Amino acid sequence: MATDEFSQEMVQTPTSMLEVEELVKRLYLPGSPALIVQIQETLQKLQRSPEGWILADKLLESNDEKVRFFGALTFTVKLNADWDSLSEHDVQPLLARLISWLVRLVSRNESALVVRKLCSTLVAFFLRPSVSWTRCLRHLVCSISAGDAILEDALDQYPPTPELLQRLSLQQIVAILWFSSTLAEEAGKVNIGGQQQHSLHQNLTPSIEDVVVLLGYAIAPTADITLKQEGVKCLQSWLYFAHRAWVDQDNSAPLHTIRTLVEPAMHCLLNEDLFDITIEVFIDTLSNFSIFFRPEDMDALSSLLGTEWAGNRFQRLRESDFEFESLQFGRFLLAFGDATVDDLVKKSEEQSTRHILGMLHGLLQCEGYPIVEDEICEDALEFWNNFVDSMSAALFAEEEKSRPWMGAARQNVIQAIEECWGKVRFPPSEVLITWDSDSRKKFQDFRRDVNDLLQSAYTFLGAEVFERLVHLARHSLEEGAWENLEATLFCLNALAECISDDGGPEDDVLVQLLGSSMFSQLSNPDIPVPPKARQTAVNMLGHYSSLCKRHTELLPSALNFLFTTLSSPALSTPASKSISLLCSSCRKSLTSELETFLEQYGRFLAWPSADISTKEKVIGAIAAIIQALPSEEAKAAPTSRLLQFVEADVQSCLNSLANGQTEEAQGSGVAALRCLSSMGKLFQAPDDLPLDLDSETPQSTFWDAGAGKEIQNHIVKLVDIITGALSQDGEIIEEACNVYRSGLKETTPGPFVFxxxxxxxxxxxxxxxxxxxxxxxxxxxxxxxxxxxxxxxxxxxxxxxxxxxxxxxxxxxxxxxxxxxxxxxxxxxxxxxxxxxxxxxxxxxxxxxxxxxxxxxxxxxxxxxxxxxxSAASFWAAFVSQTDQPEPLQSSINNIMAHMGPLLAVTLVRSIAGGAPRSDLDALAEPLKKLVFKQPRAKTWLEGALYGDAFPSDKVDQKERRIWLQKVMSLRGSRNTNQLVRELWIASRGTNFAYAS
Known part of the structure; x- marks a missing residue:
């Protein structure tokens, strides 16, 4: 039949084998989806018909490969569809029939497509319930050797499997390997813990020795390269199955038997043609199933990593050869490191361990920027994080005197940190500009992972890690190596949270750096410092504001650097943030510099970098210093000067409005209000300020009734002007609210405590x-x-x-x-x-x-x-609880409840038994609980709600409602109100919920 004939008429049921074959061939030709579906449906009917078994045989006799494939597929379909209809007497003949076909096809040099499909059909037979084909692999070997299917009972009459394998051709052994691989893969998909898995293991266990014999033959040093390739693939399938089957049975006999294959598999690693597939087996097993390897296997792998073969591959990786094979070797090394990390920690001084650790260090020393160029260092960093975690676990598990390994392990961590320091350096701008956004993100992610390593390592490195980093920073300063300096400051920033508020030996180390010429060099316009280095230094001052509070001698140079940096639009935001943090933390130490701050702020406002965000942070910083002045009277003049700066924005707002520039007016208005809000927040007393509870000194009235009152009035007037001019702008209203709220939580008077x-x-x-x-x-x-x-x-x-x-x-x-x-x-x-x-x-x-x-x-x-x-549920829970107010308030409350109580009860019951979502039930339970506990008439109100016409559900009858009410009122047993609310909610939806009487 021609192609166009198929497209123009419905697919007819074939009436001969020739038509069936033509239909199968047409299935695999291009065509419309609708036509393909018709063909599939027609062929499936034939496959599932009683004659499907015969059809499979006929199709396998075809001269066309695709037709033969469909024949093997038909056997699978029949197995799955008709298995339950087969009698015990049908099973063994069917097995013999399938094996016979496999023997015949392999002997004819059948294509892999058909042989693999027939192998999967045999596996499907093996996995059927109640099948007991316990020596399946031996059965196939003997049958192929005999030239046809033999009886399973006759297996002992044949020579041993190794001898039979020597008689078989390459194609025959490969076919057996395909069956073995498919068997392991499909067996591995069976759900763990079920009865089916238990039966499967019973059937498979007798074949494990045959599997090992087959694989040992396939991957033997003298085997054909094709046979080795298929053998290694088959081994990977069985290791995956073993991981699922015996992960908790380290001493199981099958697992012990499979372990004998480790040594010949290691020899395959040395073969260039087998490297790719074999290294994948070892990476996967070391990463996910490392207990598979015996101690002697690990020793052998360690020795292998010390050979010239490993050295050459490692050197290629070190020389930035990031081709797939080199990366796979690196991953193999890392997988071995992860699998033996506890030993690597505790045996750091041993020669073999030092060699492995040296290679693992080397993976952090490859040329190129992380991830963008160097594709192995991300995985290497993860290993060193695991190394540190293993050290931490060992530290908690052992007494101090039993840690002879500690010194060498610490040195390895320090070395890894220094290697990471070399990898977190930002590239020059001409390189960075060539990276896409994804590359930049991945590089930043790598830097964050280095942060994690530093913070974890500090636990046992302490001040030493600061000493190393500060040494690197000072050396970078001397050399003018700004990328190196930035990397060091980045690492130090990661450690800022590790230092206690009281300081420690780290303070002395850090003071050497922060008190050096670093900030003066960074702020020198004649020195070409990359912006990233300046930015990281700016961030550092924010991170170490508590250190500056303890060492106030650092403040002048630090703040001078920050104010200088404010002139840069690219750095003004982090600089203003650090200024705010420093001034807030060190406010008492900076009061003598207040005039300088005010002058610098005035100059700053003329710079292009003075936007809303930076202005509010810096003006807030100055407000924090004003707050620290010794008397309220002393705060008045500098506060007024700050308000003059704000007035400029207010006037700009009004001018813009007068000129019809609404957008500009809104920007100036928001800037003024955010500056006021920032001032109000920073005027708040610090949280760590000690409270003198015994003081009898009366609070100052300066801000309430003295000269400070005018300042308060000034602030209010400024807010009123802006909100009056822009009353329909939501952001203006929100920022005005922030101004008024900034002083509400204060316990002492102040300019914003209105x-x-x-x-x-x-x-x-x-x-x-x-x-x-x-x-x-x-x-x-x-x-x-x-x-x-x-x-x-x-x-x-x-x-x-x-x-x-x-x-x-x-x-x-x-x-x-x-x-x-x-x-x-x-x-x-x-x-x-x-x-x-x-x-x-x-x-x-x-x-x-x-x-x-x-x-x-x-x-x-x-x-x-x-x-x-x-919110309403919370209100009612609070209101119905008011039962001990003085008269006549309590009488008023009782009168209100007499009116609202029945309505509240109806509302609660209707919500619970009506349309309330499950997520609301706990909130609804609160007012119900308080109603029952606090109101004597609650039962009457709830009865009216439950038995009245307003009850919303016909799924809960009167008896169930009565029982529920009794339980609510008594709260007997361990059931609380929340649980009872859920019960009524469930019952009202028609769920068969049995109420206890």
Whole structure:
């Protein structure tokens, strides 16, 4: 039939073998997908038909290779489809039939495609349940030797397997190897731990000796190279199976038998034609199944790595030969290192170990930049990380006197660190510019991995690693080797977190570097220092700000360098960050330099690098120094000068608006507010400032009632000007909120610690249409929270104004679902009235105002929006718990609960048994729990909710609801409310959940 005929008509069921063969051939020709599907379906029907067994035989007699392949495939299909219909008397004849075909095909020099498929069919037979083909490999060898399938009972009548193998041709032995490989691969796919695996192992175990004999013959030194190649591949398959089958049975007999193949496999490594496939076997086994190797095997591998063969391959790798074979040798070396790392740690002084460690060090010494050029150093670094981890584990496991290995192991780690130092150096700019983004990322990832090594090694190297690195840094300074210096500073930065806050011997070492001429050289414009070196030095000052706090003599040169670096747009951001960290940490030591800072900041503002980010960090740094001045009065003048700088941005904002430049106005306004916010944060007292609880000195009133009040007014005025001019800009509103919040948590007066009335006045200027009004509501939350403790002053009037403000927003937005985020924020604010300002909440003078608020919060609990629902659940849990307030507050609460309790119960039950997602159940359990614990009428309310028409599910009958209520009220046994809530939720969805009576 022609190709176009197939494409124009439906595929007809063949009526003769000739038509079947034509159809099979057509299956493997190009064609439309629809046609191919038709052909497949037609042929599959034939394969699955009762005549499928005969069809397989006929197809295997064809002259066409693809047809014969399909015949072998048909046997597999029939095995899988009809196995259960075969009787015990059918099994052995079928096996003989399959073996006979394999013998015949191999004797005819059949193609690998067909022979491999028939081998997989035999493996499929072996894996069928209840099959007991225990000497499968021996059976194949004897049958091929005999020229046809023999009975399994007659195997002992044939010569030993080694003798039979010598009689077989290359093609015959290769076919047996293919069967053996497929057998191991398919057996390895059987699920571990199941009955099928147990039966499989019982069937396979008797053949393990035959497998080893076959593989020993195939990879013997005198074997044909093709036979060796197939033998090594087969060995890899069996090692994979052995890993799954006997990973926890180190002394199992089959595993011991397979281990005898290690020595001949090692000889294959030395053959250039076998290197690629054999090295893969050793890499995989060392990496994933190292217990397979006996101690003598490891010794042999160690000796192999000391031979001229290994030396030559290692040298090629050292000379930057990163071709596949060289990389594979490197991975083999690393896999051996990982497998023996504990011995390498504890036997570092032995000659054989020193040789291996020397080669492993050499993998960090190859020419080229990591990963981009040097493709082995990433894996080498991982080994040294493992080496350090092994050292750490040994340190904890042994007493100090039993560590004779420690000295040599430490020296190896120090050497590895110095080698890594050589690899983390940044390339010159002309090289770096040629790298793509992926190469840059990988290089940075390598540097981060070196960080991990340094931090892990510090555990047992201590100050010595600092001494080595500082020595390298000072030498680099003397030589003007800036890439080397940058690499050293990068390594030191990684170790910054390792030093305790109290310092130690590391301080003395670091002071030698930071107190040297390094910063003056780096800031010298006449010296061509790469920007990366300057940037890493800038970062270093941020990392070691606590060191500068302990050694204030370092500050002048460090800060001079940082301010000089601010002029560079590329470095101004990290420089400003380090300035902020240094000034915040060392504020008390810098008060004498305050005037200089103010002058430098004034000059800095004229530079192109003075953007929003850098300005806010530097002005905040100066604010931290002002905060450290000894008296409040002394802080006034420098604070006013800082505000003058901010005024410039405010004026620029107004000028831009006047000129119709809205975008520029917004930028200047945001800059002014962020600078104010930064000042407010850095004006906060440091967390480590000691509190004098016994002091009777009264707090200064300078900022509340003295001259400082004008400064506060000035700050408020600046914020008002910007927010008034740009009231519809969300970022402006958010940054203004940050200014007001910056002083709320302070316990002592300050320029940003505004009276509560001032903050409330700002809050009241907004409404539900104000952009990012959620930030305004959060500011109200923070204000109330800071006045909740008994030690703080009461702000009842301000709380009342905030409550009225929230009520207006609630009325304006309507239902919670209209503005879920605003709704959540409103509930969070109302939550802050409990318990200290509950009197304000209950005395809301607006008619029906309190009822509206409670109804709104109940609507939040009913709604589908997650965040408002959870905030409402927290509110109700808190409110129903208010049972010990003084009269007449408690009476008011009780009256509210008498009205809201039944509604709350209905809402909770409807949510639990209705549409609430599982993730909300724990939140809903809290108000239910408090309702049951705290409210005497909870049972009545819950009964109404459970038995009323509002119950949302018809899957829970009245009896189940009654039992559930009894359990909720008693909380008997170990079940808590959360568990009971989940039970009702599950039952309401129709799950067959049995309630205990």
């Amino acid at each position: 009276p509560p009335s001032v903050t409330v006045e700002f809050i009241l200027k907004s409404n539900h249409l104000t952009p990012r009004v959620e930030n305004v509501l959060t500011t109200a939350c923070v204000l109330l929270t800071t006045h909740l403790s008994d030690q703080s002053i009461r702000i009842d009037n301000e709380a009342r104004l905030i409550l009225l403000y929230v009520l207006r927003i609630v009325q304006s937005i309507g239902g919670p679902s209209n503005e879920p985020e605003i709704a959540q924020s409103c509930v969070d604010v109302i939550m802050r009235f409990i318990p200290r300002y509950i009197n304000v909440l209950l005395n809301l003078e607006v008619q029906d105002g309190l009822e509206r608020l409670f109804a709104f919060i109940l609507d939040c609990l009913r709604g589908d929006d997650i965040l408002p629902k959870r």
